[in-house]
Amino acid sequence: MEPKLPGNKKMPDFDQLNDRIIADRPSTPSLVIKTNLDAKDATENNPYNHDKEPKDPKEFRDYFEE
Template identity: 65%
Template sequence: MEPLKPGSKKMPDFEELDDRMIAKHTNEPMLVIKTNLDPKDSTEDNPYYKNKEETDTEEFRDYFEE
């Protein structure tokens, strides 16, 4: 009997995915704290905000700001 594969038939097998990188988990817990020394604008000095023409600034700010 063949094992059940739930989900869409069009979805490739997880082992065959090569268009993304899956990071390994850390061995220790991580804590991220926002301080009053952080810039008010989330696009300033942010390594994830590189190409201003191709990045949707509003969506980027929605993600990084509260």
């Protein structure tokens, strides 16, 4: 009886992948602080925005704004 392995048979073994970097968790905690110098709008100077209107602007702003 063959073992039932989920997934695509054409997918390479995870240990053979060489085009990815898997970083370890940082050993120290990090602190993220929002200041008065930060942009008021989540779409302004946001590298994930790519100078175009997102598909769902409300969801985009909710994700990046507090």
